[in-house]
Amino acid sequence: MLLFRVKIKSFKNKIKNLSFGGWLRFLFSLIVAVTFLGLLYFGFYRFFIYVQKFQIIGSILLLKLLEIMFLTTFVMVIFSSITISFSTIFFSDDLKFLLLLPIRAYRIFLTKTFETMVQSSWMMVVTLLPFLTAFAKVKNAGIEFFAIFSLFSIPFLFISVTLGILITSLIMSVFPSSKSRDIILFLTVILGSVGYVAFRFLEPEKLANPDRFYDAMQYIAYLNAPFTKILPSWWFTETLNSILTKKTEIIIKNSILFLSSGVICLLILTIFSEKFYYNIITNIQSVSVKKTQQKKGLFIPKISILTKDIKIFLRDTKQWSQVLLVLALVIVYLFSIYRLPKSFAGTNYPAFYICNFLALFNIAGSGFILAALALRFVFPQISLEKGALWFFLSIPEQVEKLFVKKFIPSFALMLGIGLTLGIISNFLLKVSSYKIFLLSSSVVLVISFGLVCLAGGFGAIYPKFDAENIAQIETSFGGILYIVCALTYIGLTLSIIFRPFLLLIKQEMGMNVHFKDLFWYGIDFLILNLIAIFLPIYFGLKSLKKLELKEWGG
């Protein structure tokens, strides 16, 4: 309890010392989050109403969706706790201090487990809320639905986090050095990425299409069967469904299952930590001083501010795993784009119209991927200088020059991905009009440039030097603000180029088109991009010039 009190006290002190600007930021984040969740709720609600209307299968389909959501949450929390527990349980800053205290290992371990649980699951829980609220609304569920959800989500998440932590602990006991750990993580990500791509290539959406099954009974039987009854995701789905169908015995059965599994997990963690935690920590510390073999002679390499970040990036195996995920994401996106025109087969629209019109959709899709990539790779750049900020600030160069040098690799990377997405996706869509091809690809390229400027600028205006990992930087106030602006930017771009697109399609279809109006759309597009490119950079540079070094360590 003492360690929990320290965490609560630290949190209270943070709230107490929040400045007026800090409160404003908090309020803004809250408004953005509530709006986002509201939109999600609205989307889910409309979708559930639509699904519910299907005769016979509507309700079963909804239940299946609920199970899929819980299964996804369960797996995501396991993955998330694997990555987060490395920094919270084995490499935490306060660990050296805590281990000196006369406290039993299991108490430190369980406190850190709780911290891991909060960090790895809060975002998934927040995303679940609009989904469940929409589900409850469609099913006319009462307050007991949410009461049971709140109660059962604790053991549900705890079981998931325990699995993640046990996997991490196993990796740490077998591979205590950071290099081996990174390689194992890297291999895990490769397997995960390959699995993700393979799963997408199987086209699971076909399973939701009744035409794929020989008869209706087979389809209904498929929907009715749980993925697996031994997973807590099914217990959760079954329990919430039982509230609607008033089957108390199932609720009691699953309560016992959750409670007993939760207690077993707690016992496993306690015994494990008492037996192995200190040993693992000692092993980690003893291998961290191991060095590379001494080379003969002295070779002085060429390295500059520009190449420094590339070198660091390539040596950090944790970053490779991110690159693999990006690659998987791009492949899956391109595959989805390739399949997209086929999903319109049988409709009354001509194939020419669909392919060329989808080029407009492609701008939104590519823009969304690029915005997410910029949030992951560009936005944190300044924040990641945290420890070496003293060095960065003492470089005798104009802030403008430093900024450009720092962001050149990101610009190159994002433009490369933008170009790939823009051109390849239009090839895959079989966009037949070269004008539409050119317009769509150029807009994606311009957006990728605009997004790098937005992310770089916002990253400099709102750096987060106290973050322990990149996830904390991404979910900071600046990160949220950036993503809101980035999505607005993409939305405005689409609304501006919508009309020129239609005109080009009409022209390709042989209609008479007047292009005089297009001039003003061009001006709008130019103004939007000037704002998206120059404003964040201007304020970012201004903020960097004002930056002061409070601590040597950032």
Place this chain on the structure above:
Amino acid sequence: MENYAINTVQLTKKFNKTTAVNNLNLKISHGEIFAFLGPNGAGKTTTIKLLGCLLKPTSGNIFICGFETTKNPIQIKKIIGIVPDHPFIYPKLKGIEFLQLVANIYKVDSEEQKKLIPELIEKLEMSDFINDLIETYSLGMRQKLIILSVLLHNPKVLLLDEPLVGLDPKSSRIIKNIFVELSKKGVTLFISTHFLALAEELAHRIGIINKGELIALGTKEELREIAKKEGNLEEVYLELTKEQELCSYSE
């Protein structure tokens, strides 16, 4: 103003309601080794950051070799070298790469680099680990690497925050000898430290700061007179800071 390597005029730095440095007036000559002493939280590190253009003064002025920090930060950064307390350096770079990076940033000629870097590595006995990643370095190794890096561009002023922290006795001796050599060449060394022996051994003048105020300034002999205390620097320092504590207590 250019007669002094470091000249602060009524320098004040406030963080919200806390005054970290208050009305600091210092004039430090070229080639002088100046030791800056004081209890924890007295304002020593804040002063170093102000001198290094890493913080902006709330009021007052700072001149480094005639350049004012608020007007010519780039010029100043070119002629100074900063050694922080417990430095963090890019862990995924090798020691030799960090040195080359610094040399490149300060535009040290590549021929000069080829001559200077191996020479300094040898002098500081770093050849055993210079090709290793910095993440494997101990605190002392990192400290030596930083000290070596600030010597590459021949700075006129060195700002050193606890420069001997983590160093073994032999390395400390080597570094102290380098400081003396640099001072003879006209380089000014501003050393903030808790190691009174270092100040006693090397410093031409000593300043003592407490709660942001400069409470004593002078040579060792002058400080003894101010404190009205014979003996080593430790006794003089304790006497001066004790007086200050008593004054603030009575206030």
